[in-house]
Amino acid sequence: MPFVDLETGGIARCLAQIADRPDDHVEAFFEVATQESARGVCGRMTSESRTEKGLAVRLVRGGESWLASSDGISPEIFGRAVARVARARPGAVAPSPRPLSAGDVDAASGEDLETFAVAVEAAIASRHASFPVHWDLRRHRRWSRTLGSLLAPEQQHESYYSCVARTSWTSWGTLLLALDAAAAESVAQSLTRSFRAQRAPAPPAGPIDVVLGPAAAAVFLHEAVAHALETDTLGLAGDPEAALGVRLAADGLDVVDNPAGAPAGVRRSVDDEGLPTVRRWLLRTGVVEQPLADLRAASRSERLVPGAARRSSRHLAPVPRSTHLELLPGAASNEHLMADCGAGLLVGELSRGSLDPLSGRVELHFPWARRLEGGRLAGLTGPGRLEGVVADLLGNLRGIGAEAAPGGAGWCAKGGHRLAVWASAPALWISGFGAGS
Amino acid sequence: MSGREGARALVARLEREGNALAEVLVKRGRTRRCELGPGGPVSVLTEEAGWAVRAGGGDGSFFACGSGAPPLDAARPRASGPALRLPDAQPVPAWAPSPALEAPLAVEGEARGLILGLARELGRQLAGARVLHAVLDDGASETVLVSSRGIDCGFASRLASLRVEAVVDGQPETRSTVEVVARGAHLLRPQALVRRLADVLAVRSAGSSPVRERGEMVLAPAVGARLLAALVPLWLGPEAAVLAAALSDRHDRLGSSELSLVDDGRLAGGALESPVDGEGVPTRRLVLVEEGRYLQPLVDWRQAAQGTWKPVGCVRRAGWREVPEPGISHLHVVPDPEVAPADLVSSVARGFYLLDAVGTPRVDPGADRFALEVCGFGLVQGRARSPLARGWLCGGIGALLRGVRAVGRDLTFLPAGGMVGAPTLLLTGLEIRRAL
Structure with a gap:
């Protein structure tokens, strides 16, 4: 628990020296991050460990901000960072906080990573498939604490795993909360389907109805709803506040960002600006209720609520991002969704997605899909792509499944921040996707 | 300490x-x-x-x-x-x-x-x-x-x-x-x-987007460098030689006689100029393609033992967090100091001057195909006539490399997992399509 003993009073006094205007916001961000990884083929995986600690001090004044960051934690480093973001030399200098350091974190061996790879390969073999895999398995842990001149919120901790499997035909990846038997089965199933999809026919081209399985729905919502409703995206086209009250989707769509409701290990009570996270209704019955806002956007609006700021590292200024999206379930069983859909595609997972923030066009890539014929599952297809305009697709929502499944929505790389994002979503049936290979 | x-x-x-x-x-x-x-x-x-x-x-x-x-x-x-x-x-x-x-x-x-x-x-x-x-x-x-x-x-x-x-x-x-x-x-x-x-x-x-047109193509450095970067699998590592051989013609030529390609970790004035690579091995200039003939891939001292290639210090570290791996430093088409880019444009009877890439190149060395969405101008008798808002520059990879008719002197580098550079290039044998 590296930051439970920080001398918060001394840090607050130092920060208060440079926040000398009524609307100034100043914060100190302390971070310890570790990554244990195992890379290679089963039986000969290289163990790697990465450990870093550091701090950043940021001042936000009006529409501008200043950040100073460093790969170390000490009173001297903190004092230097404070001096660098100060707009004027403070008249009376408060002493730097002492002691100021990060406590130790326990080392993880990484052996569980290789054991997991062995378990996945055994599960693949049990499906009567076999192919060489080059693994990149990582355990990610981060402890952070953000302190302000007035607030001293609690330390945040996150812990999760990433899994990348490189094969002769693809590079496949996912985020996992645990390396248990269920995760091994899930990874094995995805890789085996991707393996078999190599020889499958290409997916149909043109407009098509698509049932997105829960994992695919999570990625779609991240691109189409979360990114579309981040205040930095909305700001590209004008005033982010103008999005409030706009109908973006069909009636039945309720989407919430709820960092405090995320699974244990990635749950957040405080964002990376030191503000409490909120259960935020992004869409309520299809209408925009509250975009994802950070402090800078909220300071220019009386209607935007901060608390959604995230940063992938102390070296980058926080940006508004989702943490844990929840799509509220509907009433239809997955079988009913497929039966009602009739003809189309069932897309169980997506390998990547992107949103053009100005045109609203979203593009999604899938590693395999199943054809739907007469409302029933038919043959496997090879990899393909789905596209469309967000407002059209969300307006074409035909059904929402009743069973939400939690999981990783993947890595989000927007704006140079590499952030793990999470979701809980049921299946979705949407018509009017453009499909192609 | x-x-x-x-x-x-x-x-x-x-x-x-x-x-x-x-x-x-x-x-x-x-x-x-x-x-x-x-x-x-x-x-x-x-x-x-x-x-x-x-x-x-x-x-x-x-x-x-x-x-x-x-x-x-x-x-x-x-x-x-x-x-x-x-x-x-x-x-x-x-x-x-x-x-x-x-x-x-x-x-x-x-x-x-x-x-x-x-x-x-x-x-x-x-x-x-x-x-x-x-x-x-x-x-x-x-x-x-x-x-x-x-x-x-x-x-x-x-x-x-x-x-x-x-x-x-x-x-x-x-x-x-x-x-x-x-x-x-x-x-x-x-x-x-x-x-x-x-x-x-x-x-x-x-601009507009033509349905399908052929002609001479003048590629601004940004377009040439993007294509070169997408073709890195042809230049880096032992497997590159196999890919290059498959794309060479029956005279064993990968490119036209105008095309020479080098990687140079010591390139004077280069953004990544360094005396040694990420393992402390001296860097130097290495010719990969000389007047259209593929000489060898870029390989480090470990990989060189897999063939008869000359090793070079080419191990790069993206940062201290990253494991060192072989990579390009200043991969570039050798420019011709005698040729002004404007001369290449004015030499075109009918074709396109492609200013920039719009999207990510699609390259399939196995199928000998590439496509890159570009923008620029239509050219008639060396003059810009109609703006091209976007279109797919596409063709075979071998045809692209053997279609280089002239290179300019304006070598310009772009960051692409290392630095990749090209001067203005004049090519034939390719086409522009509205859609793939």
């Missing part, structure tokens, strides 16, 4: 711990960043310090890294990886550090002024154009590398980049990004970037 002393002490400690081989890298750096986006200007000053260790022997190896100074007493990961091999120390040819290394980082006011100034200038050059996002990074670093094989060296780096994304108001489809890199912010040419961005926005705003 200095970085070098710390690295030496850690190598000695790792050897005492039973590691037959050990290598320690220590890096310190500073970066000034100025960013302009929808949230307003952001000024960042970063101090970075990190270390990385590779150690082990014939039985196994591990990699560890961390921030701050290298710790002597930290717990090490299990040596579970493949046997470790490290290069022997080699004499490093004389190298004079570039004066650019001594230049101070841009101060906050300069960086901010540059970003805000180019945003104003873009609006002045093209009505309705506005910057969506602009980032200036100006960084300097010093690296020390010590190994149990006798390598004990230090080198400095300096790199600045300017990336600007802009759009014409009311036309979201014109959104375009331009990036330039130099050894220090003082060497960036923001006016040239603004002119290029304004040109691209203008053609994307006013």
Whole structure:
């Protein structure tokens, strides 16, 4: 628990020296991050460990901000960072906080990573498939604490795993909360389907109805709803506040960002600006209720609520991002969704997605899909792509499944921040996707 | 303890711990960043310090890294990886550090002024154009590398980049990004970037997309470099030679006689210019393709043993957190100092002058196909006639390389996992399509 003993009073006094205007916001961000990884083929995986600690001090004044960051934690480093973001030399200098350091974190061996790879390969073999895999398995842990001149919120901790499997035909990846038997089965199933999809026919081209399985729905919502409703995206086209009250989707769509409701290990009570996270209704019955806002956007609006700021590292200024999206379930069983859909595609997972923030066009890539014929599952297809305009697709929502499944929505790389994002979503049936290979 | 002393002490400690081989890298750096986006200007000053260790022997190896100074007493990961091999120390040819290394980082006011100034200038050059996002990074670093094989060296780096994304108001489809890199912010040419961005926005705003047209193609450096970067699998690593052989013609030629390709880690004035690579092996100029003939791929000393190729110091580290791997440094088409780009444009009877790439290239060496979405102008008798908003430049990879008819003198580099450079190129045998 590296930051439970920080001398918060001394840090607050130092920060208060440079926040000398009524609307100034100043914060100190302390971070310890570790990554244990195992890379290679089963039986000969290289163990790697990465450990870093550091701090950043940021001042936000009006529409501008200043950040100073460093790969170390000490009173001297903190004092230097404070001096660098100060707009004027403070008249009376408060002493730097002492002691100021990060406590130790326990080392993880990484052996569980290789054991997991062995378990996945055994599960693949049990499906009567076999192919060489080059693994990149990582355990990610981060402890952070953000302190302000007035607030001293609690330390945040996150812990999760990433899994990348490189094969002769693809590079496949996912985020996992645990390396248990269920995760091994899930990874094995995805890789085996991707393996078999190599020889499958290409997916149909043109407009098509698509049932997105829960994992695919999570990625779609991240691109189409979360990114579309981040205040930095909305700001590209004008005033982010103008999005409030706009109908973006069909009636039945309720989407919430709820960092405090995320699974244990990635749950957040405080964002990376030191503000409490909120259960935020992004869409309520299809209408925009509250975009994802950070402090800078909220300071220019009386209607935007901060608390959604995230940063992938102390070296980058926080940006508004989702943490844990929840799509509220509907009433239809997955079988009913497929039966009602009739003809189309069932897309169980997506390998990547992107949103053009100005045109609203979203593009999604899938590693395999199943054809739907007469409302029933038919043959496997090879990899393909789905596209469309967000407002059209969300307006074409035909059904929402009743069973939400939690999981990783993947890595989000927007704006140079590499952030793990999470979701809980049921299946979705949407018509009017453009499909192609 | 200095970085070098710390690295030496850690190598000695790792050897005492039973590691037959050990290598320690220590890096310190500073970066000034100025960013302009929808949230307003952001000024960042970063101090970075990190270390990385590779150690082990014939039985196994591990990699560890961390921030701050290298710790002597930290717990090490299990040596579970493949046997470790490290290069022997080699004499490093004389190298004079570039004066650019001594230049101070841009101060906050300069960086901010540059970003805000180019945003104003873009609006002045093209009505309705506005910057969506602009980032200036100006960084300097010093690296020390010590190994149990006798390598004990230090080198400095300096790199600045300017990336600007802009759009014409009311036309979201014109959104375009331009990036330039130099050894220090003082060497960036923001006016040239603004002119290029304004040109691209203008053609994307006013242009059309032909259904399908053939003709001569003049590729601006940005387009040629993007294609070259997408073809890195043909130039890097032992497998590259197999791919290149499959794409060569029956006369064993991969490219036209106008095409020569080199990678040069010591390129004078290059953004990544360095006397040694990420393992302390001397860098040098290596010819990969000479007048159309494929000579060899870019390989490090380990990979060279798999063929009859000459090794070169080409192991790169993206940062202290990353495991070193072979990579390009300054991969480029050799320019012809006698040929002005304007002469290539004026020589075209009918064809296109392609200014910039719009999307990511699609390259399939196995199927000998490529496609790259581009924008530019239609050319008739050497004059620009009709703006091309977007179209797919496509054809065979072999046809692309053997279709190079002339190269200009304006070699320009783009960042692409290393630096990739091309001058203006004149090509035949390709076509522009509205859709694939």
